Amino acid sequence: MAAGAAMLAMGCSGKWTTQESGAEMAGGAGGSEGTAQGGDPGSAAACAAGEARCNASGLRETCTSDGGWSVSDFVCARNVAVDDDVGSTCVTKTDGSYRCWGEDPGGALPAERYRRVQLTRQGLIGLTEDGRLLAAETLLPDGLPPVASFRATNMWGEQGVCPLFVDGSFAVLLDRNQENLPEPPDKVVEFEGPFTQALCAWEGLVAGVRPDGSLWQFHGMETIPGEFTQVAFSNRIVCGLTKAGGIQCFEPSISCGNTPSTHCAGPEYPEFSGGPYRSITATAGAVCAIDAEGALTCRRYDGADMPIDAGRFTFIEGGYDLLCGVRTDGSGACFRHGGWNLGEVGPFVPVEPALDPGW
16 A cells, blocks of 8 residues: 555444554564564574564564564554544554554544554544644644644543643643634633643543652642652542553542442452552553553452453553553553442453454
């Protein structure tokens, strides 16, 4: 397919999928079979036949019977974006191409090399390799500064796009297509930075990590001091990943109600005794983490164990009742837990049809 060409097709579930091809991979890598040192550049450690990993060029390598690594033309996934409003998913690969499952995507994104693509209720939104935020249907403000990361979700009843800018500032951009929204500048909600990480979650939740390692929440709770590097949260819990690889969880500042169906996690917060961990994320009912070896661990908000796939992962992202990730072999996978109330949440089961393992 020509670079930048878009393809729409009905997925096995009867929902729309969309695929966009990226630019040619930097350095011209790709296509030829052979042996190479992959994964950890320069590593010559013996491997088990059939084992697969992604090399520094973003291509899958498979261990041969003689203990060497054979490079394939399979391009590894970089991330999986979960829309926690409508439940769609998008895989973005290391060559900037993407494929999405879920909602009808509507219009196509411009032909670019993308770092992350999300399929929202208002169509596709993508972050390019050079930090530009582009949208197929959503009207974004002109002249946005370079973007480091973004997420879109339901913010106060309308779609919001939440970019963290390269300079550490953070904002919520409310969908300018919505006629019932106030006129600018109220369509852009800015938060006083700087942040090293900041994101939004369904619905209307915002949290971030300050340069001093403290956790911040929009809904008025005092900043939580510490040496945090990442935050994961929903309307029921806030957890932080520490510089040392530990995980600490707290009650969110947003009101959680007084009935059993809407209460927060309560006194028994999830505990992660293993580690060290290198990444965390949250769904509506669980907090999940990847440890230093790539193993995935999930805990329900009341501390109950949430068994999940025993494979190794390099990336995870949660939203609503979905958890998606990238395996060490560069393929994507998604899992869904049942229920919303804590007593009904779990267990995680693979989403069918699975994300296309051959793409």
